[in-house]
Amino acid sequence: xxxxxxxxxxxxxxxxxxxxxxxxxxxxxxxxxxxxxxxxxxxxxxxxxxxxxxxxxxxxxxxxxxxxxxxxxxxxxxxxxxxxxxxxxxxxxxxxxxxxxxxxxxxxxxxxxxxxxxxxxxxxxxxxxxxxxxxxxxxxxxxxxxxxxxxxxxxxxxxxxxxxxxxxxxxxxxxxxxxxxxxxxxxxxxxxxxxxxxxxxxxxxxxxxxxxxxxxxxxxxxxxxxxxxxxxxxxxxxxxxxxxxxxxxxxxxxxxxxxxxxxxxxxxxxxxxxxx
Numbered sequence: 164x165x166x167x168x169x170x171x172x173x174x175x176x177x178x179x180x181x182x183x184x185x186x187x188x189x190x191x192x193x194x195x196x197x198x199x200x201x202x203x204x205x206x207x208x209x210x211x212x213x214x215x216x217x218x219x220x221x222x223x224x225x226x227x228x229x230x231x232x233x234x235x236x237x238x239x240x241x242x243x244x245x246x247x248x249x250x251x252x253x254x255x256x257x258x259x260x261x262x263x264x265x266x267x268x269x270x271x272x273x274x275x276x277x278x279x280x281x282x283x284x285x286x287x288x289x290x291x292x293x294x295x296x297x298x299x300x301x302x303x304x305x306x307x308x309x310x311x312x313x314x315x316x317x318x319x320x321x322x323x324x325x326x327x328x329x330x331x332x333x334x335x336x337x338x339x340x341x342x343x344x345x346x347x348x349x350x351x352x353x354x355x356x357x358x359x360x361x362x363x364x365x366x367x368x369x370x371x372x373x374x375x376x377x378x379x380x381x382x383x384x385x386x387x388x389x390x391x392x393x394x395x396x397x398x399x400x401x402x403x404x405x406x407x408x409x410x411x412x413x414x415x416x417x418x419x420x421x422x423x424x425x426x427x428x429x430x431x432x433x434x435x436x437x438x439x
Contacts, residue, residue: 180262180404181269184239187403188273198273200244206399207241207270209346210304211416211427212379212386216332217242218249220301223375223431224330226250230298233257233322235287236305239404240267240280246301247279255297256282257290266404290318297322302331306362307347310355316369323434329371330431334416335359337380337426341419346405346412359428371432380426387417 184206185194191202204214226232228251234243237256247254258264267282285291287302288311300319309315319329334347336356348354357365363373396402402409419425 180239180266183403184266184269187399190398197275198270200241200248200274200276203241203244203270203274203399205397206401206403207239207244209238209241209401209404210332211334211383214241214245215386216379216429217245217303220303220330220332220429220431221246221249223429224299224301224328226252226299228252231255231296232299232301233290233292233297234301234303235290235319236302236308237267237282238263240270240282242301242303243267243280243282244271244274244276247276248274252279254280255292256280257285257287257292258282259284259286263404288314288318290322292322294321295324295327297327298324299328299330302329302333304333304347306331306333307354307356312355312357312362312365313369316366316371320370320434325434325436327434328374328431329366329434331362331366332379332427332429333362335362335426335428337423339422339424341424342415344408344412345416345419346409349412356425359426362428363430366430366432370435372435373430373432375429375431377429378426379429380420383427384417384420387420391417 191198208214208217210216230252232246232252232254234256237243237258240256243254243256246252256267261284264282264284271277271280283291300322336358343350
């Protein structure tokens with residue numbers, strides 16, 4: 164397990180990230196200028212379909228202002244800031260990459276949301292929180308990095324209050340071997356994809372009851388096609404976070420979706436009552 168986690172840390176090491184962010188954000192104004200979360204959307208939504216996917220997942224999860232939300236694999240904090248700004252809820256993000264956590268804190272300071280949004284460094288396989296502290300847990304484009312899915316989903320179950328919701332949006336195997344590198348792995352050895360059916364089965368085995376399951380592959384294909392047709396990306400893009408090679412990784416993900424090798428799953432589960 165340690166080797167797997169070290170590999171994930173290496174992939175998301177993001178050397179010099181703070182300096183790159185400060186330089187990139189200069190196009191929005193001086194350092195002391197307060198930013199709106201939506202101004203960062205092309206930079207901080209580290210998953211297919213970006214902000215639209217986060218918004219749809221939050222709606223399906225039924226998030227409200229009085230809830231405590233945990234974003235597992237929170238990256239540089241875009242979804243957490245969006246949820247707090249949109250719903251008024253308290254959001255905690257946790258990520259294995261310390262540079263990502265530092266960047267998330269910095270960007271949250273720039274948006275003035277520190278009272279509602281917090282971030283911690285930690286592993287999804289040993290979440291640094293007590294049992295039952297959250298109403299909703301979100302997991303977006305994270306599970307493909309994790310070999311021990313049963314432990315991942317048990318940890319998420321542990322985080323939830325009785326009747327709490329687990330909302331996931333992830334890439335899944337669809338047919339055939341994917342082309343690499345992709346955004347989460349440079350080689351097959353660091354990629355731990357499951358089919359949609361196997362993913363849902365593993366989640367339910369961890370103590371969940373399915374509420375919603377959607378195949379969002381078609382929407383993901385449309386999104387990638389629109390990106391290709393739109394020309395060069397904006398100056399604030401995920402390449403600022405992941406480096407210049409990210410565009411090639413993302414192109415391979417789009418190719419895998421178009422060729423039917425990969426799919427996209429959206430699903431929401433309820434924490435089932437503990438067995439006596």
